[in-house]
Structures are given as C-alpha cells and as structure tokens.
Amino acid sequence: MTDITYPTTNAGPGEDASAVATPAPAAVDDAREGVRGIALAAKQASRALATATRATKDAALHAMADALVAEAARIIDANGADLARGRENGMKESLLDRLALDEGRIAGIADALRELAALPDPVGEIVRGSTLPNGLRLRQVRVPMGVVGMIYEARPNVTVDAAGLALKSGNAVVLRGGSAAASSNEVIVAVLGEALVRQGLPRELVQSIDAYGRAGAVELMRARGLVDVLVPRGGADLIRTVVTESLVPVIETGVGNCHVFVDASADVAQAVPIVLNSKTQRTGVCNAAETLLVHRDVAPTFLPAVLEELRRRDVTIHGDDAVAANVPEGLRFEQATETDWETEYLSLDLAVRVVDSLDEALEHIRRYSSGHTEVICTRDTRSVQRFTTELDSAAIIVNASSRFTDGGQFGLGAEIGISTQKLHARGPMGLAELTTTTWIVEGDGQIRE
Amino acid sequence: MTDITYPTTNAGPGEDASAVATPAPAAVDDAREGVRGIALAAKQASRALATATRATKDAALHAMADALVAEAARIIDANGADLARGRENGMKESLLDRLALDEGRIAGIADALRELAALPDPVGEIVRGSTLPNGLRLRQVRVPMGVVGMIYEARPNVTVDAAGLALKSGNAVVLRGGSAAASSNEVIVAVLGEALVRQGLPRELVQSIDAYGRAGAVELMRARGLVDVLVPRGGADLIRTVVTESLVPVIETGVGNCHVFVDASADVAQAVPIVLNSKTQRTGVCNAAETLLVHRDVAPTFLPAVLEELRRRDVTIHGDDAVAANVPEGLRFEQATETDWETEYLSLDLAVRVVDSLDEALEHIRRYSSGHTEVICTRDTRSVQRFTTELDSAAIIVNASSRFTDGGQFGLGAEIGISTQKLHARGPMGLAELTTTTWIVEGDGQIRE
Numbered sequence: 001m002t003d004i005t006y007p008t009t010n011a012g013p014g015e016d017a018s019a020v021a022t023p024a025p026a027a028v029d030d031a032r033e034g035v036r037g038i039a040l041a042a043k044q045a046s047r048a049l050a051t052a053t054r055a056t057k058d059a060a061l062h063a064m065a066d067a068l069v070a071e072a073a074r075i076i077d078a079n080g081a082d083l084a085r086g087r088e089n090g091m092k093e094s095l096l097d098r099l100a101l102d103e104g105r106i107a108g109i110a111d112a113l114r115e116l117a118a119l120p121d122p123v124g125e126i127v128r129g130s131t132l133p134n135g136l137r138l139r140q141v142r143v144p145m146g147v148v149g150m151i152y153e154a155r156p157n158v159t160v161d162a163a164g165l166a167l168k169s170g171n172a173v174v175l176r177g178g179s180a181a182a183s184s185n186e187v188i189v190a191v192l193g194e195a196l197v198r199q200g201l202p203r204e205l206v207q208s209i210d211a212y213g214r215a216g217a218v219e220l221m222r223a224r225g226l227v228d229v230l231v232p233r234g235g236a237d238l239i240r241t242v243v244t245e246s247l248v249p250v251i252e253t254g255v256g257n258c259h260v261f262v263d264a265s266a267d268v269a270q271a272v273p274i275v276l277n278s279k280t281q282r283t284g285v286c287n288a289a290e291t292l293l294v295h296r297d298v299a300p301t302f303l304p305a306v307l308e309e310l311r312r313r314d315v316t317i318h319g320d321d322a323v324a325a326n327v328p329e330g331l332r333f334e335q336a337t338e339t340d341w342e343t344e345y346l347s348l349d350l351a352v353r354v355v356d357s358l359d360e361a362l363e364h365i366r367r368y369s370s371g372h373t374e375v376i377c378t379r380d381t382r383s384v385q386r387f388t389t390e391l392d393s394a395a396i397i398v399n400a401s402s403r404f405t406d407g408g409q410f411g412l413g414a415e416i417g418i419s420t421q422k423l424h425a426r427g428p429m430g431l432a433e434l435t436t437t438t439w440i441v442e443g444d445g446q447i448r449e
Numbered sequence: 450m451t452d453i454t455y456p457t458t459n460a461g462p463g464e465d466a467s468a469v470a471t472p473a474p475a476a477v478d479d480a481r482e483g484v485r486g487i488a489l490a491a492k493q494a495s496r497a498l499a500t501a502t503r504a505t506k507d508a509a510l511h512a513m514a515d516a517l518v519a520e521a522a523r524i525i526d527a528n529g530a531d532l533a534r535g536r537e538n539g540m541k542e543s544l545l546d547r548l549a550l551d552e553g554r555i556a557g558i559a560d561a562l563r564e565l566a567a568l569p570d571p572v573g574e575i576v577r578g579s580t581l582p583n584g585l586r587l588r589q590v591r592v593p594m595g596v597v598g599m600i601y602e603a604r605p606n607v608t609v610d611a612a613g614l615a616l617k618s619g620n621a622v623v624l625r626g627g628s629a630a631a632s633s634n635e636v637i638v639a640v641l642g643e644a645l646v647r648q649g650l651p652r653e654l655v656q657s658i659d660a661y662g663r664a665g666a667v668e669l670m671r672a673r674g675l676v677d678v679l680v681p682r683g684g685a686d687l688i689r690t691v692v693t694e695s696l697v698p699v700i701e702t703g704v705g706n707c708h709v710f711v712d713a714s715a716d717v718a719q720a721v722p723i724v725l726n727s728k729t730q731r732t733g734v735c736n737a738a739e740t741l742l743v744h745r746d747v748a749p750t751f752l753p754a755v756l757e758e759l760r761r762r763d764v765t766i767h768g769d770d771a772v773a774a775n776v777p778e779g780l781r782f783e784q785a786t787e788t789d790w791e792t793e794y795l796s797l798d799l800a801v802r803v804v805d806s807l808d809e810a811l812e813h814i815r816r817y818s819s820g821h822t823e824v825i826c827t828r829d830t831r832s833v834q835r836f837t838t839e840l841d842s843a844a845i846i847v848n849a850s851s852r853f854t855d856g857g858q859f860g861l862g863a864e865i866g867i868s869t870q871k872l873h874a875r876g877p878m879g880l881a882e883l884t885t886t887t888w889i890v891e892g893d894g895q896i897r898e
Contacts, residue, residue: 047839050838050839051838051839060471079822091828130860132682132858132859132860136849136853138859138860142874143838145871146841146871154680219731224692228871229871229872230678243673243696244696247692247693249698249870249871249872251872260660267894270893270894273896274894274896276896277896277897281896281897333637335727350678384891386756388887388889389499389500389592390496390499390500392595393887394887394888395887395888395889395890396887396888396889396890397890397891397892398889398890398892399891399892399893399894399895400585400890400891400892400893400895401894401895401896401897402893403897404585404890404892404895404897405888405890409581409897410587411579411581411583411587421698422594422595422678422698422885423698423700423872423873423885424872424873425890426886426887427589427886427887427888428887436871436872436875437875437876438837438838438842438843438844438845438875438876439843439844439845439854439859439875439876439877440844440845440847441844441845441849441854442833442846442847442848442849443846443847443848443849443853444719444848445719445722445723445848445849446717446848446849446850446853447722447723447725447726447730447850447852448726448730448850448853448858449854
C-alpha cells in the first residue's frame with residue numbers, strides 16, 4: 001500500500017479539526033432529520049451489499065476507480081475551489097498540500113481501489129465451527145457490520161479510501177469530511193455514486209452528510225441503531241471528541257506516544273539505527289517514536305552515538321540532566337518537562353530520559369504511553385520477557401523499528417487504521433475489523449431438554 | 450454449566466434496576482474520588498494477574514470456592530438482612546427468590562468457580578502469527594483487558610460469577626451490584642478478598658463500589674482509561690442506561706426479542722415442538738421465543754396443532770385476525786397490537802402473526818428484532834439461504850429451538866452473557882471475550898526503508 005492511499009490516521013498538529021466542533025443550535029433539527037434519513041437509506045442499501053458476491057463488489061471497486069480517473073478534471077475543478085477558499089482563510093501550506101489533488105494523485109487514489117479489489121473478501125469467512133453432540137451444525141460466519149460512519153478531516157483521499165474499505169467489507173458508508181474539503185468531497189461522492197449505479201448497485205452505499213455541517217456530525221454520533229460503527233480518522237482532538245460524544249460504538253485509532261527503551265544489554269550498533277528509524281523515517285505518523293529511554297549502564301556509550309546522529313538529522317532533543325551532559329556541539333537541546341513525556345510531537349522532536357532500571361522504564365511507559373507501540377533494544381531474554389508481558393500497548397517490538405506497526409508491514413492488506421482501544425480491534429486493523437460475525441446453527445428438529 | 454451459575458443476563462420484568470439510577474448531587478464528589486481510587490487500585494492489582502500462570506489463577510479460584518463454603522453461615526446471615534429489607538420494602542416473591550442464598554446455593558456457586566478453574570486459560574493463546582519477509586517474527590497474543598467493570602442487579606451469585614470470570618481471564622474486577630443485595634455482596638467480596646490474600650494475590654483484584662451508591666455507578670461508567678470494559682448484566686433498562694451513559698466501552702448483553710418463523714414447507718410435526726421448546730422450556734431468559742410468524746400456506750395445518758399445545762401449557766396468545774380464527778376453546782387470546790411485536794415478554798406470552806411470504810417474515814423480523822436469535826422451520830434450501838444471510842441477528846437457527854443460543858450449548862465453557870452488539874463479541878461470549886490482544890514483534894535490528 002502506498003502512503004497516499006492508506007495514511008496513518010494521525011494528522012499533524014494544526015490539522016483542521018472542524019469536523020466535530022459544536023454546531024449552531026438552529027441547524028440541529030434539520031440535521032437530525034437529514035442524517036437519520038441518510039443513515040436509514042444506507043441501512044437499506046447495505047442489504048443489497050450484504051448478500052453480494054465478491055465478484056460484484058470487486059467490479060464496483062474497479063468501476064469506482066475508472067470513474068475517478070475519467071472524471072479527474074471535474075474533481076480537480078472542485079478541489080481548486082477548496083484550495084482557493086483555504087488560501088483565503090490562511091490555511092497553512094502543509095495543510096493545503098494534504099488537500100490538493102492533481103491527476104497523479106487521483107490516479108494513485110484510484111489504484112488503491114483496484115488494490116482493494118485484489119484482496120480476499122472477509123465476508124463469508126468461517127471463523128470457527130463444529131458439530132455439537134446433539135447433531136447441531138454450528139458455524140460462526142463473518143458478515144458485514146451494515147453501516148459504517150467515518151468522520152475525518154481535510155484529506156479528500158480518505159473519502160475514496162473509506163468508501164472502498166466499506167464496500168469491500170460489505171458495508172454502506174456515511175461520510176463526514178472536514179469542511180475545508182467540502183467541494184472536493186461532494187464531487188467525489190457524486191462520481192462514486194454514479195459508478196455504483198452503473199454497476200446496478202444503490203447510490204446510497206456511499207453518502208456524505210457534509211451538507212448538514214457540524215450539526216450533522218453530532219447527529220451521526222447519536223445515530224445508534226442506524227449506524228453500526230463509527231471510525232474517526234484524524235488528529236487527537238477529533239478522535240477524543242468522537243470517543244467522548246458518540247453513542248454509536250467507536251473504533252478509536254491513532255494516537256501514538258511511542259517509546260524506544262535501550263536496555264543495559266543493548267547492542268549499541270543496532271540500537272542507534274532503530275532509534276533513528278523510529279524517530280525520523282517519517283515524523284507525522286502515529287508509529288513514530290516520541291520518547292527515548294536509555295538505561296544508565298549503556299548511556300555512556302549509547303548516548304553520545306545516538307545524539308550525534310540525531311543532530312545530523314536536525315532532531316531537537318528534550319532531555320533530562322543526564323542527557324544534557326552528553327549534548328554534542330550544534331544539537332538543539334531543551335530541558336525536558338512533564339509535558340514532554342506526554343507529548344506526541346509528530347515532528348523532529350524527541351524526548352530523552354536516562355533511567356536506572358528496566359522497572360523505571362516500564363513505569364515511565366505505563367504512565368505516559370498512549371498504548372500504541374513500545375520498542376525495546378536488548379540482548380537480555382529476561383528483559384524481553386518482562387517488556388513483552390508487563391506493558392499494556394497494542395504492539396511491543398523487540399530489536400526493530402517502531403515504524404513496523406502498520407497493516408501493510410504486518411501483511412494485513414488494506415489498513416483502516418491502528419486501534420489503540422482494547423475492544424474489537426487492537427493495533428493495525430484490516431478489512432476483517434469492519435465486519436462482525438453471526439452464529440448459524442442448522443439442525444433437524446433439536447430441542448433443549 | 451448450571452443455570453444458577455451462568456444465568457442468561459436478562460432479568461425478568463420488575464427486576465431491581467436501581468444499580469444505575471440517577472444519584473443525588475451531594476454524593477457525586479465523594480463517589481468520584483472513591484471510585485477512581487478503587488479503579489486505580491484494581492489497575493495496579495491487575496498487573497500481578499496479567500503475568501500470573503494458569504496454575505496460580507486456578508489455585509485462587511479453588512481457594513475462593515473453599516472460602517465461600519467455609520464462610521457460608523456468615524454469607525447467609527448477611528443475605529438474611531437483605532431479604533428482611535426486601536420484604537419490608539414489598540419486594541416480589543420471585544425477586545426475593547433470586548436474592549435468597551442457602552447452603553445448597555452457595556455450594557452451587559462455589560462449584561461454578563471450580564468449573565471455571567477446569568477451563569483452558571484464554572490468556573497467552575496465539576491468535577495468529579507469521580514470519581515476515583524481512584525476518585520479523587510476528588504474533589498476536591491474547592492478553593487480559595486489565596480492569597473489568599460489572600454492573601448488575603439483585604443476584605448475589607453474579608458477584609461470585611463475575612469475580613471468577615474476571616480472575617480466570619486475568620482481569621481485576623470492580624463490582625456494582627443492586628442495592629437490594631448490598632449486605633450479601635459486601636460479605637461475599639470480603640470472603641473472596643480474604644481467599645485471594647491467603648493465595649498471595651492482591652485483595653484489590655475483587656472490589657465493590659456499592660458503598661458509593663448510585664453515584665458510584667455513574668462514576669464507574671465515566672472511568673474511561675481506568676476501567677477497560679464494562680459489562681452490564683440485568684434487565685433491559687439497566688443495559689440501556691449503561692450503553693447510553695457509559696464513556697467506558699461496553700459489552701451490551703441480553704435483550705432478546707427472538708422470533709420463530711414457520712415457513713410454507715415446514716415439517717409441522719417438527720415445527721410444533723420447536724415452537725413449544727423455544728417459548729416454554731424456560732420463559733425468563735433472553736433466548737426464549739417471543740413472536741411466532743407463520744406462513745399463510747402452512748397455517749391451516751400448523752396453527753391448530755401449535756395453538757392446542759400452547760393452550761395446554763397455559764401460554765397466552767397475542768395474535769392477529771388470522772390467528773384469532775384458529776383459537777381453540779380455553780386458550781387465552783388477545784388481539785395483538787404494535788406493542789406486542791416489540792415486546793420481550795419473558796413470560797408465558799407469545800405474539801403470533803400470519804405472514805404471506807418469507808419476505809414479509811424477513812421484513813417483520815428486521816423491524817422488530819433485538820438482533821438476538823431468529824429461528825426458521827423449513828425444508829426449503831432457498832428459504833434457509835435467504836434467512837441465514839438477509840437477517841442481522843447474533844444467531845440464526847434452522848430447524849431447532851431458539852434456546853440453543855447459549856455459551857454452554859455452543860461448547861464455549863463459561864458464558865459471560867449473550868452479546869447483541871456487533872463490536873468485539875456477538876452472540877454467546879466465553880472467557881476469550883474478556884481479553885484483548887497484543888502484537889508482539891521480534892527482530893534483530895530491522896528498520897523500515
């Protein structure tokens with residue numbers, strides 16, 4: 001999967017978080033009726049998809065991809081309007097870049113739909129099954145959720161991505177994108193809908209509630225019973241709001257305050273590249289490292305080596321006193337505060353602390369981690385054992401980069417996001433996480449004694 | 450599993466729902482501090498259990514069982530106080546019976562803990578794993594949630610049941626029982642805690658927040674981040690309140706408006722016992738049938754046969770006009786209204802409707818079902834195909850009783866409840882549903898290119 005297709009769900013600081021902000025009271029009634037109508041239509045449409053064959057769904061994905069390419073000019077026009085509005089409103093260059101579409105990017109987005117078509121269908125998989133002593137034939141079968149809601153920010157590629165993931169997993173999708181991408185999304189949803197209709201599928205499989213503004217997002221979060229699961233994709237603020245406000249079950253994704261701990265027994269020559277890769281290979285992503293913990297016994301050899309390399313890569317260090325003593329000429333250094341241990345920088349910043357023991361490292365991680373990914377560099381089997389069993393995070397990595405916590409890297413195919421919650425899905429999520437299961441029991445007159 | 454040990458989670462009508470009612474404002478501050486303290490202590494204690502071996506956990510379960518039996522007199526004393534208070538407050542006989550403990554019932558409750566000890570440990574199970582192309586060794590391992598919250602009603606057996614299920618799955622538990630069983634629960638929690646301490650485990654693995662009253666229940670529902678999952682066990686009102694109010698992720702259990710559809714091609718001699726068993730084998734349970742739908746083509750032979758048998762079993766029929774025409778002498782019959790289609794009677798009442806087609810049956814079930822269990826009696830393969838794929842319920846049963854939707858019947862061992870939600874668990878839930886997973890990745894210096 002290419003990065004443009006399945007970006008990690010964590011946006012950079014300053015990302016547009018308007019998708020879920022408080023609505024004006026006047027708009028609420030309209031929004032309630034509108035969103036509930038859309039969700040009901042989605043539920044109805046989802047029935048057509050629940051029993052659709054894989055061939056039907058894959059054909060629809062290809063048709064959607066072809067339509068995006070064929071209608072690229074129309075999409076780029078609408079995107080131009082969003083960009084112009086963004087510039088007027090003083091949107092930052094980095095955000096304008098996330099928002100911008102051109103023919104190349106649209107081709108990439110379309111290719112991602114074709115890649116989805118090539119993946120196995122999660123629906124219909126028999127998770128487990130047996131014949132019971134009384135002859136009942138029991139099987140647990142993977143089925144679509146029904147209606148998936150997505151609330152996301154100003155990246156129009158997510159509109160297509162979400163529609164494709166939902167369709168492949170047999171679900172209808174109700175989309176709420178950031179207002180900054182409203183024109184682009186409107187055209188994209190229309191183009192995808194036209195493609196579905198040409199395939200004999202209901203247009204209501206892919207719908208947007210952007211017309212209802214912020215009040216619409218609130219209604220989507222309240223549509224329990226109509227919307228089966230809500231997936232927020234975006235920055236920490238957006239995710240926090242959705243998790244707190246939603247009555248619809250949420251799959252929480254993305255916040256990653258990830259740690260690398262370099263143990264006393266670490267191989268320094270191996271640990272330095274792991275730290276560099278975890279921090280600098282890509283910074284604006286949830287599986288990048290944000291805090292480095294160094295065992296006091298290895299600090300004298302490890303710290304000078306890693307700090308020199310971090311300096312070369314323009315990383316700013318937020319360190320404690322023991323780190324300060326090792327700062328090389330030209331390294332940007334700030335004294336670390338409590339805030340640094342808590343911060344997901346998503347930038348070329350790294351908090352660094354020297355600890356006296358594995359216990360102190362575990363305690364630090366337990367206290368400050370967001371439960372995403374923790375790395376240990378060690379050659380000590382007991383440290384491996386304790387680190388892998390005593391922490392409470394979605395992924396624990398031994399002697400490798402934190403950047404491997406990724407659906408593509410794990411071989412799961414398409415990635416919906418990286419879950420930091422414990423229910424339903426934890427860590428990188430594939431298509432199967434957009435499904436649920438039904439127990440099917442077949443008998444021949446069995447009754448309970 | 451005996452019924453006293455793992456009752457279905459759906460209480461009868463009139464069950465005490467005080468566990469989650471609105472608290473007095475004055476009590477809220479105290480409760481916040483108290484409940485958060487208890488949840489933090491539970492989180493701390495859960496760490497001891499997360500790395501405990503199965504042998505340690507099973508020994509603790511046996512010790513808890515032995516302690517309950519040894520302290521039966523103390524428990525029965527406290528239970529007597531609850532019963533006396535209940536009688537003073539005019540509690541119904543059926544509720545008093547649910548509340549009452551004697552030596553026999555305590556022995557049964559203790560035996561259930563021993564049965565739990567005999568079950569396999571879900572923790573440590575490798576769900577999937579592989580070696581990635583770059584040599585990283587990847588495995589997804591089942592781990593405890595951490596802290597499980599349980600909110601339930603006036604059945605002291607659930608206190609023990611919840612403590613045992615949580616312990617076996619490696620979790621600490623925070624309990625909020627109904628006020629009607631407060632004295633019994635206080636002593637039971639104390640006895641279980643003493644047994645844990647004697648085994649070298651922290652008492653804080655099993656704690657009650659009953660002392661904080663209704664305000665405590667509210668705080669438990671707000672303890673996101675401290676409590677990992679909340680399992681409400683009780684009547685529909687309690688479950689609805691918890692689902693709506695809780696910021697902690699909830700596993701929703703129990704409401705069962707279950708249907709039996711007798712298709713045109715049904716074997717009448719087989720369908721009659723299936724209906725009787727589904728309705729009358731046990732009435733106060735979530736997997737009992739509440740509505741019978743009969744295809745018009747089979748009604749002339751099927752309806753007289755089934756109504757006569759239902760009359761013999763004192764079932765009251767709430768039927769439409771086509772049913773009314775077939776009512777035998779002595780059958781209690783009421784004209785069905787919209788309310789009947791919506792009602793989970795949990796009693797010897799059955800709504801009956803004649804439908805013109807499979808489509809009409811599917812439409813009825815989609816509209817009124819709570820998504821628990823639906824049964825079809827048919828000999829038509831196309832009806833089986835459509836019924837098993839076009840409905841949206843946790844269990845679909847072909848030619849057998851609805852009463853089979855049960856963890857024990859499905860061979861899952863202990864049953865936590867029957868989930869009617871789609872996230873995390875659907876249908877009968879075993880111990881594995883009280884766990885989550887961690888991805889463990891082991892490498893030798895791998896970094897991402």
